[in-house]
Amino acid sequence: MDNLNANTVDLKKTYGIKNIPFVEHVWGHRFRPEQTPMLLLFELMCIIENQYQAKQHEFIKNIFAPENDILYFRHRRNFKLRILLYQNEILETIHRSTAPDKEKWQRQFDFLMGDIKGDNFSFKEADIDHIKNNFKSFENFYNVIKILGSLTFDPLSNKRWSSKFIYPINREYIWCDYNNVDNSEDRRFFSRGGELVYLMLCRAPNELRLELERLFTEWLEEKDDSYSTLAKSLAISEKRYPLEETNRKNLGYLPPHEMNCFTTFAEDIVRTLNLNLEKLDKIKIMSDLVGFHTGNYIYSVGEMYTNMSNNGSPKCPTYIAEVLTKTSNSIRKASIQSISTQRNRLKRSLTNCIPNLFDQYALDIEEESDRKVFLEEQRGEAEDYLGKNILGYPHICFRHIGFVSRKNTRSFRYVVTEDFLHSLVITLLGSEKRLEFRKFMKALRERYNIFIDQSPFEDSEILQSDLNRNAKNLSVLLYQMGMLRHLSDACSYVVNPYLEDTL
Structure with missing residues (x-):
């Protein structure tokens, strides 16, 4: 029972849990059934991008350090790009009309500046000028939105627009799940499971953690990417500012400090990132690996507390x-x-x-x-x-x-x-x-x-x-x-x- 360190980590106080957090102290805080493997990966990418920013600002030394337990930035939101992709209900009507380009642009901009409510969501003059400067015709603008929309995960779902995601093929498409009604990051689909996946990687051996850092840094810093260019042409890139110290968030809680399954997981991710494949192919494989190793971790903990081998070490799930x-x-x-x-x-x-x-x-x-x-x-x-x-x-x-x-x-x-x-x-x-x-x-x-x-x-x-x-x-x-x-x-x-x- 060495992992049950309730004296050193009071989860009720840290996370505001109402009841005694028995389950959380055994498996971590927290996994929820709404979070599928791909959503785990999306949240994981948000954490990695967040820690990348923290390293750039010298809040942390390494992206995958075992001691990392704080988020120093809020996750990327990219509201304007998401609105153009998923809340732009007038786009098809405008595109099918026979009006001249000037009128099409005016109808689109009137909609973005007038019908989209909320300080975080409504377009400003700078946003409109940015679009004007990047597109010579409305047809080009429409085609770019359709191209990016085709990269949407689960495009037929009826989720609200602020809970839809493009596969995170580069930094421009890494964004959090957001409740656009009460203006807060939502914990339904990003319920901290991705944070626990991140912490698993942080508990791998040092050489693997350094290799993960190198590979994910390359992923985030890649500049010669046409999809990144398309995103930047539609919306001004989101500026990243550190949170005030009082607003920084604790990462989720992962009880075990060392398990063989963490090493295997990190090795698999490193292998995948080193493959000479398209990023979409790597994302699919990483989603499968995240799904397998998350389920395997839960069962491995079950073996840890109930089933020991002859030498006293926990058996592995089969x-x-x-x-x-x-x-x-x-x-x-x-x-x-x-x-x-x-x-x-x-x-x-x-x-x-x-x-x-x-x-x-x-x-x-x-x-x-x-x-x-x-x-x-x-x-x-x-x-x-x-x-x-x-x-x-x-x-x-x-x-x-x-x-x-x-x-x-x-x-x-x-x-x-x-x-x-x-x-x-x-x-x-x-x-x-x-x-x-x-x-x-x-x-x-x-x-x-x-x-x-x-x-x-x-x-x-x-x-x-x-x-x-x-x-x-x-x-x-x-x-x-x-x-x-x-x-x-x-x-x-x-x-x-x-x-x-x-x-």
């Missing part, structure tokens, strides 16, 4: 993954059961940690009867919070990346789908052109604890014939994806499709 088939088999049954077991471990983790935490938070209650009543009340609140926010969160992450499914079943089980498999191949191979198929499955076991052709347990009831068929199905899926080659010497190789002259 994932018995079925390559999707229509017929049921012993792998599917074992996978469904493993998910139930993992969820029960999360519940037991909370149960095991409550007594120690309660003693630290309820020191001022002397009467034993009062302590018992208060303990049961707080235990109920914690179990309810666990059920709403933690128990199902790995499955939210895994479902969005294609790692769990209920297809052909009533219950979730771990599966291997094209989307997630693509990210695994690219990440595992990195700069390597190929990897022998059996070694690839071994790497999945050793690096991610994903079992395809073997059972993770000696006393397992999984049939070897089903495991052999599962491995065969994986090879077929990889072949269909263009990621497997069969050679004349009966060897099969998983290949990186992004590297030329693979074989």
Whole structure:
């Protein structure tokens, strides 16, 4: 229970939590089910950009330092660009009209300066002059907005305009979730989960943290980018000012200071950023990695407090993954059961940690009867919070990346789908052109604890014939994806499709 340092971190005081923060002291403050892996990545990019600014102003020494726990800037907002993209309801009508350009421009500017309300949102003369100076025709202006709009994540969602995002391919498209009604940063979709992902990276070994800093700095400082130019042509770049000391915000709280999964996560992000791929491809892979490693972290904490190996160290969560088939088999049954077991471990983790935490938070209650009543009340609140926010969160992450499914079943089980498999191949191979198929499955076991052709347990009831068929199905899926080659010497190789002259 060494991580339960409630004496040194009073989460009730730091974050204004009403009840004893049992769950937060075990898994962190906080994950919420509304935050999908891509939204975790968007929030993570906001944190990284914020810490980049803090380093530029010498508030911190390194972007990914373990001691970083303060935000010295407010997150980028980019209201004017978002309004042009998502709140410009008159744009299509103007574009379809047969009016001359001068009239089109006037109607557009009248709308932006008159119909958009709020000091943060209404356009000023400087904003209008900026657009005038950058566009010779209304047609060009319209086309640029449509191009950028096509980069929107989840474009068909009915979210308000201030909760829509463009993929963060450069600094101009990194912005926070915002409540445009009460003029505040919203915690529904940016609920601090991205802050915890950032803190995981900050707890990786030093050489990885320095490499992350170099790579993300290059990402943020890239200037020769046509998409960045388009954004700057539409809206004046947002100036960044440090917050007053009294307005600076605490980052979220991540209890463990060191875990093997943090190192693996950082290594995967470094590999991805080093790939010679388009940024949109890297963003998709990073979103999958964020989703997997976040869910894996939650289960790893469950193992930490409930399941130790013979040498006293926590075991790692294991994932018995079925390559999707229509017929049921012993792998599917074992996978469904493993998910139930993992969820029960999360519940037991909370149960095991409550007594120690309660003693630290309820020191001022002397009467034993009062302590018992208060303990049961707080235990109920914690179990309810666990059920709403933690128990199902790995499955939210895994479902969005294609790692769990209920297809052909009533219950979730771990599966291997094209989307997630693509990210695994690219990440595992990195700069390597190929990897022998059996070694690839071994790497999945050793690096991610994903079992395809073997059972993770000696006393397992999984049939070897089903495991052999599962491995065969994986090879077929990889072949269909263009990621497997069969050679004349009966060897099969998983290949990186992004590297030329693979074989």
